[in-house]
Amino acid sequence: MSMKPIIPKEHGGWAVLYVPMLVGAAIAGEVTLDVLLLALSGLGMFLSYAPVHMILRHRYVLPLPKDKLKQAVLWSIVYLGFGIAFMVPLLLRGYWLLPVIGIPGLGAFFGNFLLTRRVSKTIPSDLVAVFGLSLGAVCSHYVVTGRITEEAVIVWLLNLLFFWCSVFYVHMKIRAASHKEPVIAMSERLSLGSLNILYHIVVVAIVVGLAFYRMTRLYVVLAFVPMLLHALYGTYKLSHRVKFQRLGLLLLAQSVLFGLVLWRVWE
Numbered sequence: 001m002s003m004k005p006i007i008p009k010e011h012g013g014w015a016v017l018y019v020p021m022l023v024g025a026a027i028a029g030e031v032t033l034d035v036l037l038l039a040l041s042g043l044g045m046f047l048s049y050a051p052v053h054m055i056l057r058h059r060y061v062l063p064l065p066k067d068k069l070k071q072a073v074l075w076s077i078v079y080l081g082f083g084i085a086f087m088v089p090l091l092l093r094g095y096w097l098l099p100v101i102g103i104p105g106l107g108a109f110f111g112n113f114l115l116t117r118r119v120s121k122t123i124p125s126d127l128v129a130v131f132g133l134s135l136g137a138v139c140s141h142y143v144v145t146g147r148i149t150e151e152a153v154i155v156w157l158l159n160l161l162f163f164w165c166s167v168f169y170v171h172m173k174i175r176a177a178s179h180k181e182p183v184i185a186m187s188e189r190l191s192l193g194s195l196n197i198l199y200h201i202v203v204v205a206i207v208v209g210l211a212f213y214r215m216t217r218l219y220v221v222l223a224f225v226p227m228l229l230h231a232l233y234g235t236y237k238l239s240h241r242v243k244f245q246r247l248g249l250l251l252l253a254q255s256v257l258f259g260l261v262l263w264r265v266w267e
Contacts, residue, residue, distance in 0.1 A: 008050045015255040020159035021136035023259045028144035044083025051076040108132025126167040168196040179240040193235030219265040
């Protein structure tokens with residue numbers, strides 16, 4: 001049996017897990033020892049995603065070879081045990097609402113599995129996955145303040161809207177990469193990028209609406225400007241030649257920038 005660790009292939013998931021978590025804690029006031037425990041627990045739960053999905057696929061989609069199944073079971077136990085081990089101190093410290101926040105995250109996990117049984121990557125499956133991972137913003141805000149507040153929910157919503165931007169942008173690039181023509185006409189670029197552009201416009205409208213109802217500051221829209229400009233420029237320059245590793249690094253940098261700007265303009 002292979003002892004090689006099973007690591008999630010979705011590298012962008014690390015940013016979706018930790019940027020909202022750090023932003024939630026920073027906006028709440030400080031990064032405490034409890035936030036570190038939460039981050040370690042979240043690490044275990046996130047890592048368990050890949051092996052547990054393998055077990056579910058073995059059970060409901062396509063049987064795995066025995067060695068692969070044993071490997072998946074082993075690392076599922078290791079990762080989940082790691083996550084639970086760091087969750088227990090938080091529960092003992094009185095953060096009993098963490099499992100409640102985790103319920104929609106668990107629903108997102110199984111929803112992602114159901115949406116990827118036949119197709120490995122779709123827009124709905126990625127949206128569901130981001131929904132679950134971004135809940136770290138509520139969790140970290142909660143372990144700092146001890147309460148689930150409207151501020152925590154708004155911070156989570158802003159993170160969710162931002163990381164959904166990446167989903168639409170990446171899938172636009174995936175469609176462009178499969179384009180047969182070496183040069184994509186402008187009309188085709190606009191067609192491929194229409195959903196991406198529409199979503200970014202809707203996000204800006206939502207943030208302005210939140211500011212209008214005084215649920216956040218208008219300055220918060222500045223955190224979305226780099227991604228909006230990138231979405232427009234990326235659509236205009238759309239090509240079938242896509243360097244996904246470079247794209248991943250660029251989106252990671254934008255995620256960090258988003259978190260920093262959101263934190264600063266919130267004060």
